[in-house]
Amino acid sequence: MSSSIAQSAIANLKEASLEDVLYIPSQQTYDAREGSYWSLTPRLSPWAIVQPRNAEEVSKAIKALVKTDGCKFAIRSGGHMSWNGAGNNIEEGVTIDLGLMAKTTYNPETKLASLQPGGRWTNVYADVEKHGVMVAGGREGLVGVGGLLTGGGLTFFTCRDGWGCDQVVNYEVVLADGSIVEANDTMNPDLFRVLKGGHNNFGIVTRFDMKIFAAKNVWDGSIVHSKAVTNEVIEAYVDFQTKLVDSPDSHVLAMWVYMPQTPEYFINVVVTSLDGVENTKPFQKLLTVPGQQNITSKTIASKVAEFLVPSGRFDSWLTVTFELDERIIKKAAVLFEGLMEELRKSIPDSNFSISMVFQPLLASWTQHSVAKGGNMLGLERIPENCVILIVAVEVETFELSTKVSTPALKAMFSEIGSYATSLEKNVDFLYLNYCGDSQDPLSTYGEENLKKMREASAKYDPTGVFQERVPGGFKISKVKI
Template identity: 50%
Template sequence: MSSLAQLAISKLRKAGLGDVLHVPGEQTYEATEASLAPYSQKLRPWAIVQPRSTEEVSKAVKALVSTKGLQFAVRSGGHMWADYSNNIKEGVTIDLSLMTKRTYDLETKLVSLQPGSRWKDVYRDLCEEGLLVVGGREPMVGVGGFLIGGGLSFFNSRKGWSCDTIVNYEVVLADGSIVQANKTTNPDLYLALKGGSLNFGIVTRFDMESMESKNIWCGMAVYPKTSNNQIIDAYVDFTNNLADNPDDYVFLYAYRPALEEDYTISINLSDMNGIANPKPLQKFLDIPNPISNKDDFKVKTLYEKLTDYVVPSANYTNWEAITVQVDASVLRRASGEFEVLISKLRRAIPDNNFIARMVTQPILKSWARISASKGGNVLGIENLPADCLNILVGIEVQSLELREKVGRPAVKALLADVKSYAKSIDKDADWLYLNYCTDGQEPFATYGAKNVKLLKTVAAKYDPNRVFQERVPGGFKISKAPLMEKL
């Protein structure tokens, strides 16, 4: 072990963190590394420290920042795909997975969440109390990274982004100080954290608006790819009317499992008020010849929905997304390129052992108006030219070499082709959702000049020594985003 590693470990022990400090070979260290979903994130840091409280996060930050030349990482759920975004090789990882406290204040009606919880656990506890928050849609995603990246949820069309429902952040800054950020205390930091990711400090508590937990009507219909055109037409029509029907939710999911020859298209449908077969979803329900049984649609809690819908994540993964305007021809182009991607992978991977996915979901301009009514955020979707679609493509392969030489280039080629086609018919949109970005993308550059300037100013004010720009290398850094005259 290097002298720098030994010094950092010694400082963490002197800070009183010895009982939550783990090094290679220890059972907790090995289990924590094994729990990381993307294999490429299993980097084996010099040590992992697992704070149990905000005060222990502060102690850890002070100890690590005072170790000259040391770099560190911060992990909530460890679900982000960009390499080094939640772990580090030559450095120390602050793992927040023990910080899972969830409380409800009867007077303020706020739910307070620590960052280490997974959304399935949050919903389980809240649903038992008849409550909900605007949170994630996949059970194993961590609270922390999801919320500081913005947060796509089942409720965007009604409530805005998940970050729009946060009324206060508790934050450990780079000097170890603990501050609150809300509309009246550190309001600039409060705004920057609503989509600004890990650029200012470590959020140790999110105080969120609560709402009544309603049962939802939901299910997934699976179709052969021959139904593609009818599904796309129904989806475009649904999205064009979604702002007027904010309690219905649909996303499309093209899936090609390992070892299979072809892919299917799943339509994930929900009515968040529990209304069966609602009119806005009828065009999907009328599509004939599903592979699945439509009788499987049921009324459930949101917790039950999440436990039924788990996206497996293993092997070496690459996910990447673009944004385009709502248009049927662009979606058909994407479907055709998805088949090209599968063909490329078949030729390059003789045993056919890979997984390919393409997910399509809406990004509406009306969400910006909801955000503005709650004080705004820094995501910049008010600059979108029209209602849009996020097209997210992912692959899983058996080795890092296959991911880098075959999988990632194939995904990038697909998205580049779709982007080029959309631009050629004036249906492009220059915006990226940070939580879906991967290495080589720069989401902050798409947030708009005003937001980029704000984020840079806030980072310089609250982290003048650039700890979260240089000493925490993972994730997306506002220092790398160019200042622009316009979007």
């Protein structure tokens, strides 16, 4: 460790009584925490990792780092965001790792669940299900609470009740000056509003108090299809989305998957009926497409515990949103195959994987968000039913990722974008939690929301700590419009 800034930062953290949760390179806990990022891409080499145990210790850490001239830092919850400037880790600086703040509690009197940011959804669901209740969160077990909810949150319940962030009624937040505040409809309401999707721009959230639903068994599982029925799956998916608005208890993730060294891709359609009702109307056409079905009744906790996406490679992600249109989905499927063929030629032993996921973004969701006071995503501007597409490519080395897979993925997205634009179906919305480093989601959230975020940043972080000293992630100060 060469930098004198690093040495001052560590000395200041020790002086703040954080020595017993402070780890430097080569210490076992440091290596274990680095190894626990989902993707290899954000496994950087911070000068130190500090793991506060409560909001007071987060406050001490912020104060210590802010008073260290020139010291930058990162904020990590689950560590699932997978680009190396995502803000969950840092090369020349210190990482505040919230992994020890992972508790979930439920208060039957207030009917609110309180989630600490370092929790993983698999544990959150298991904890709340013990009380017969459920919260809206991630659909993969190990994704973290903090990043998903500060970035928006597509959940099983989004179609029925709005985004994950719409379910938060109160945030406990540590601000840039170390003060610990509550943000809700009556206390700091402007901060409350911008935290709903505004990402890591305003403070470190140390507790999310959330609305709950009754826990029910879901009817859930996979239908695995071969490439041969690609067009039938797409037509059935479009039918599903068209019927979804009248039956919002049905949830689908339609995933195209290529695994290393396999001859072909397959399609995995994951269906979930939230009230446990079998064969709901939106699923009916999907269920007639030939495929291997494995759908059973289960709890959400057991479902996400068994749905863990393998990790440990270098990732490139991109997302786009377009109006629901079969032609664009078919075009994306053709481009997916083209990407697969191209990477097969350039990556030794075809050792890469690609997943492409289609999921709905319905105009009706906005009414749930608006009814709960609104969020930062700005979807009121978009009256059409849309599709959010995300494609993720995973490779074995950083070099392959930067030189081969990322450029190929960008070329694919450029074609999808041009095609959607040629049909006048491109939609100006990028879901932040699915974006890659070349994308600028906040600029798609609408002028009014940008203004609110800029004002809140100036008010709650007047010296720009979360803009300059926490450089990672999507910064409101960097948005050009």
